[in-house]
Amino acid sequence: MTFTNLTRALALALAAAAFSIPAHADSVASSASSAGSASSGSISDSIGGSSNSSNGDNKRAETGPYRVIDVAQAPAKAGVTRITLRAAAGDAATEFWVDVPDRALADRRVDKGQIVQVNERVYGYEFAYGDTHKPFFLALQDDWYRELASRKVTI
Structure with a gap:
């Protein structure tokens, strides 16, 4: 694998991770919100x-x-x-x-x-x-x- 291909693969992996973060953050916020409302x-x-x-x-x-x-x-x-x-x-x-x-x-x-x-x-x-x-x-x-x-x- 050349340096250019390695750089592209790393960039694609980082982009894929970045797109999955908002969905995860949304579910964490939702869980925290529902847990908080149950006890306050x-x-x-x-x-x-x-x-x-x-x-x-x-x-x-x-x-x-x-x-x-x-x-x-x-x-x-x-x-x-x-x-x-x-x-x-x-x-x-x-x-x-x-x-x-x-x-x-x-x-x-x-x-x-x-x-x-x-x-x-x-x-x-x-x-x-x-x-x-x-x-x-x-x-x-x-x-x-x-x-x-x-x-x-x-x-």
Whole structure:
């Protein structure tokens, strides 16, 4: 094989690789997007019913352990479970609900009586299993959630 033929073969191999990258990148982005949406949601759509705020903001939770007092199908939301939580200390004033996509609970359900750890983060709230502290759902500030929306990218 001459130097010219070797150069052409290398150029063809690189071109073929370059054309396959966008298809692979698209499938990776799609997988990441669907995985993220299964375990996160916006605070506006996910949290409600808090009665512990004096300013009427019912989208606040405090960091700490919460006992699950009810688990039910979320009203008018197919494929979503509503988990009602009360501060583990028993303060009824710190009671609220969180709507979690069923896909986020596919590996492990949350049952009445269990403890859920709520952690306030810069991006919103992290909900984790009380015994393992493994997060199962993120309730994101609305502006953070909008930034995660899937968008078609052309190269």
